[in-house]
Amino acid sequence: MRKICLLLLLCLAPMLTGCGSLYNERRELETLRLAETLGLDPAPGGVLLSLAASSGAGDETPCCFSGVGASLSEALEALRRRSLEAELFCGHLQHVLVGEAFARQGLDALLAAVCRSSDLRLDMPIYLVLDAAALDALSSSGDGKTSASDTLTSLGRGREASTLSSAGAILRDLDRQGCALIRSLRLQPSAETDPSVYTLVPEGFGILVDGKLRELIGPEDAFAAELLADTLTPCPLVLRDVQGRTVTVELQSGGTKLRPLWGEDGSLAGLELRVRVEAVVLEIDGFTQVADEGSLNALTARLEAELSRRIGRVLRLSRDLEADFLGLGPRLEQLSPGRCRGLDRELGTLLPELTLRLVVQGELRHSNDIN
Amino acid sequence: MFFLPPGILGSMSDVTGKPILLSALRERFSGCADFTERRIRYGLDRRLSLPVCWLDGTVSGTVVGLEILRPLTELLRADGAEDPARALARILSGGIYRCSVQRRDSLPEAEDDLCRGCCLVLFEELGCALSFESRSAQRRAVSEPSLEKSLKGGKDSFTETLRVNTALVRQRLATPDLKLAESCVGRRSRTQVALLYLESLASPETVRELARRLDALDLDALLALGPLEEAIVDAPLSPFPQLLHTERPDRFAMQLMRGRIGLLVDGLPVGLLLPVTLSAFMQVTGDSNMHFTVATALTVLRWLALAVGALLPAVFTAVALYHQEMIPTRLLLSVIEAEQDVPFSTSMEVLGMLAAFSLLQEAGLRMPNPIGDTVSIIGALIVGQAAVEAKVVSPIAIIVVAVSGIACYTLPSQDLGFAIRLTRLALLLGAVFAGLYGVGFVSCLILLHLADLDSFGTDYTAPLSSGRPGALARLLLRLPKGGKKP
Numbered sequence: 001m002r003k004i005c006l007l008l009l010l011c012l013a014p015m016l017t018g019c020g021s022l023y024n025e026r027r028e029l030e031t032l033r034l035a036e037t038l039g040l041d042p043a044p045g046g047v048l049l050s051l052a053a054s055s056g057a058g059d060e061t062p063c064c065f066s067g068v069g070a071s072l073s074e075a076l077e078a079l080r081r082r083s084l085e086a087e088l089f090c091g092h093l094q095h096v097l098v099g100e101a102f103a104r105q106g107l108d109a110l111l112a113a114v115c116r117s118s119d120l121r122l123d124m125p126i127y128l129v130l131d132a133a134a135l136d137a138l139s140s141s142g143d144g145k146t147s148a149s150d151t152l153t154s155l156g157r158g159r160e161a162s163t164l165s166s167a168g169a170i171l172r173d174l175d176r177q178g179c180a181l182i183r184s185l186r187l188q189p190s191a192e193t194d195p196s197v198y199t200l201v202p203e204g205f206g207i208l209v210d211g212k213l214r215e216l217i218g219p220e221d222a223f224a225a226e227l228l229a230d231t232l233t234p235c236p237l238v239l240r241d242v243q244g245r246t247v248t249v250e251l252q253s254g255g256t257k258l259r260p261l262w263g264e265d266g267s268l269a270g271l272e273l274r275v276r277v278e279a280v281v282l283e284i285d286g287f288t289q290v291a292d293e294g295s296l297n298a299l300t301a302r303l304e305a306e307l308s309r310r311i312g313r314v315l316r317l318s319r320d321l322e323a324d325f326l327g328l329g330p331r332l333e334q335l336s337p338g339r340c341r342g343l344d345r346e347l348g349t350l351l352p353e354l355t356l357r358l359v360v361q362g363e364l365r366h367s368n369d370i371n
Numbered sequence: 372m373f374f375l376p377p378g379i380l381g382s383m384s385d386v387t388g389k390p391i392l393l394s395a396l397r398e399r400f401s402g403c404a405d406f407t408e409r410r411i412r413y414g415l416d417r418r419l420s421l422p423v424c425w426l427d428g429t430v431s432g433t434v435v436g437l438e439i440l441r442p443l444t445e446l447l448r449a450d451g452a453e454d455p456a457r458a459l460a461r462i463l464s465g466g467i468y469r470c471s472v473q474r475r476d477s478l479p480e481a482e483d484d485l486c487r488g489c490c491l492v493l494f495e496e497l498g499c500a501l502s503f504e505s506r507s508a509q510r511r512a513v514s515e516p517s518l519e520k521s522l523k524g525g526k527d528s529f530t531e532t533l534r535v536n537t538a539l540v541r542q543r544l545a546t547p548d549l550k551l552a553e554s555c556v557g558r559r560s561r562t563q564v565a566l567l568y569l570e571s572l573a574s575p576e577t578v579r580e581l582a583r584r585l586d587a588l589d590l591d592a593l594l595a596l597g598p599l600e601e602a603i604v605d606a607p608l609s610p611f612p613q614l615l616h617t618e619r620p621d622r623f624a625m626q627l628m629r630g631r632i633g634l635l636v637d638g639l640p641v642g643l644l645l646p647v648t649l650s651a652f653m654q655v656t657g658d659s660n661m662h663f664t665v666a667t668a669l670t671v672l673r674w675l676a677l678a679v680g681a682l683l684p685a686v687f688t689a690v691a692l693y694h695q696e697m698i699p700t701r702l703l704l705s706v707i708e709a710e711q712d713v714p715f716s717t718s719m720e721v722l723g724m725l726a727a728f729s730l731l732q733e734a735g736l737r738m739p740n741p742i743g744d745t746v747s748i749i750g751a752l753i754v755g756q757a758a759v760e761a762k763v764v765s766p767i768a769i770i771v772v773a774v775s776g777i778a779c780y781t782l783p784s785q786d787l788g789f790a791i792r793l794t795r796l797a798l799l800l801g802a803v804f805a806g807l808y809g810v811g812f813v814s815c816l817i818l819l820h821l822a823d824l825d826s827f828g829t830d831y832t833a834p835l836s837s838g839r840p841g842a843l844a845r846l847l848l849r850l851p852k853g854g855k856k857p
Contacts, residue, residue, distance in 0.1 A: 010815070026692050026806075029717060030710040034703060055707055091696035092703065
């Protein structure tokens with residue numbers, strides 16, 4: 001009798017778990033359409049939500065669904081209602097694309113949904129589509145065999161993976177610094193010969209301040225932002241040497257060391273940023289040797305000057321926007337937690353008043369030189 | 372034409388205490404065409420008449436003829452004994468040189484001996500008989516084990532003859548510490564059951580308890596292991612095996628060395644061991660013949676196979692029906708594509724495949740070997756391939772069920788394999804109705820049941836149930852013995 005009672009109690013225990021909705025969530029696999037990429041654009045009276053979804057790993061091109069609603073949830077519900085055959089399943093959403101116009105209005109609704117929805121995960125990267133709507137990016141990129149989702153997946157696996165801004169990272173930065181970087185993409189004709197085929201290519205960063213897109217960092221300065229944020233990915237850089245020849249170097253690794261400059265009264269007077277870069281010579285216009293120390297030093301000086309120019313541009317942008325999107329504040333806090341607690345304002349608003357000392361140190365190697 | 376004995380229509384008469392007379396034996400064995408009797412004139416005057424009887428076919432004709440009848444008729448001819456008592460004494464003192472002779476004074480004992488292949492010489496005036504062991508030597512020879520193969524271990528296995536089996540064990544444990552107690556089980560079959568244990572290692576309480584349970588057995592006949600097992604185990608309703616079966620004498624001896632008690636049944640080529648734990652079913656004799664690292668890896672693999680065999684179909688069904696988020700996207704897309712044209716739900720597919728797999732398994736077992744192989748090949752390859760091509764089942768369902776089935780086959784104990792097949796079904800039903808929650812719930816019930824099981828005072832889940840540190844390591848690792856080098 002005691003055993004039977006225990007068994008009955010055990011059987012009733014599921015009632016306490018709050019998993020009552022479990023039975024409603026039963027789905028047959030063959031009825032599912034997996035939404036992989038979510039696109040968001042502004043629409044009159046709300047938001048235009050688009051989804052790239054596929055129902056198999058074969059040659060079938062992923063379909064693009066779109067729906068309009070006052071909020072994300074309403075738009076998604078509208079989209080689900082209009083889906084004829086299969087059930088749209090958002091549990092496998094991999095990427096989010098936001099159109100530039102939507103980003104300028106603000107990502108608050110999206111980020112709030114990420115915090116609450118079980119379908120949107122914190123590690124999901126969010127991309128900004130420049131000069132185009134997310135719906136256009138979803139529907140026109142790809143060639144029938146590949147889709148925007150495939151492009152974004154390969155981007156996530158490639159060199160840029162470390163610089164992707166996940167929803168969680170954006171939320172963290174916005175909460176901590178009030179601003180964040182978001183990876184931007186541009187819809188461009190693909191490298192294939194067919195001019196009607198478009199693809200998405202990385203195009204620098206967007207700067208979010210208070211959840212809204214305020215400014216862009218172009219592709220030419222993207223590596224500078226990466227260097228300052230310690231997330232540099234190898235990239236080529238074209239220089240001119242003293243003879244005016246074109247020299248291409250590859251920035252291989254690098255990082256920034258931060259040192260606060262405290263005033264006599266204990267206030268923060270400035271920041272010293274020591275940027276160190278390791279680069280290797282890739283190409284030189286004409287078959288010229290750079291093995292001699294003199295020419296190599298001259299080239300290194302050129303590299304340092306170029307890096308200083310570009311990093312300076314990014315720092316100026318940060319100062320002008322009064323936004324610490326490079327995350328210097330948290331790093332400073334790690335270095336001098338006690339003193340930073342005494343600061344009366346956020347580092348972003350302090351930046352215009354601070355002295356910024358930039359020291360760039362390049363190390364150029366020519367290990368590929370056969371002589 | 373069958374001559375049915377008159378007793379078949381009425382109840383068996385009580386024969387206890389009756390003197391051993393040829394007429395009584397004739398009556399008891401009436402209708403038995405193999406009951407054979409001869410009357411021998413004994414002694415110089417040949418006045419003493421001794422009836423000799425046996426059951427034809429159970430005795431060796433050579434032994435009866437040369438070692439019993441010939442001494443009685445020829446060698447003892449010069450004996451002047453006319454008194455049956457003197458003749459009995461003369462025979463017992465070596466007149467007949469058969470090695471095993473017993474005096475029987477009651478009819479049931481005499482009947483038992485006859486049935487076991489003994490030849491009886493009756494002394495009707497004294498109401499007793501001499502029983503000469505003259506069992507026929509025509510029995511199956513010791514052969515290679517068919518179920519428990521071993522690469523490096525012994526190549527012999529138990530046979531249907533109890534005495535051969537006890538000798539095989541004695542050969543490995545040549546010590547007087549190995550005790551052997553025998554008893555008869557079955558009112559009609561009178562099957563001999565031998566209880567073997569090492570006196571210094573086995574628990575005396577367990578031995579006594581087992582003997583008590585065997586004595587209390589009330590069976591008509593013991594012709595299979597099932598009734599014996601059900602009668603002596605603690606939880607006969609549990610699907611989990613509570614007696615360790617082996618057909619290998621070396622494994623049997625090894626388990627006796629671990630303090631277990633063995634049971635051998637006449638007529639069954641298998642030994643039973645108890646008390647058991649779940650981990651005992653995961654051990655193979657071959658492990659002792661391997662390097663300890665290999666043996667440990669194989670043990671871990673077997674435990675993994677146990678988990679896969681029990682859980683894989685249920686987890687797949689639960690994830691496919693309720694928790695699609697858990698499947699990697701590319702894999703899910705492949706699975707969805709495979710499921711597109713299949714008309715059945717995932718749960719029906721897996722259940723159907725499990726049923727088909729079990730059918731094939733049963734067909735393979737029941738058929739003679741060449742046909743069984745053909746059935747397996749046709750079932751697995753041709754029907755499976757055709758079912759996938761006809762979009763009746765998806766390839767992923769076949770893969771899941773096949774992997775689970777193969778995992779069950781890797782378990783050393785077929786009995787445990789059958790239990791796992793049953794639990795697999797229960798887990799699958801849990802998955803169908805409540806997803807991973809259901810799987811967890813059923814798993815908890817199974818674990819509770821296992822934790823509750825007890826085999827003659829030993830926890831079924833030992834050594835894990837002890838809660839001591841290193842219990843898991845003891846379960847999975849086989850460490851080297853580390854004896855001193857000479």
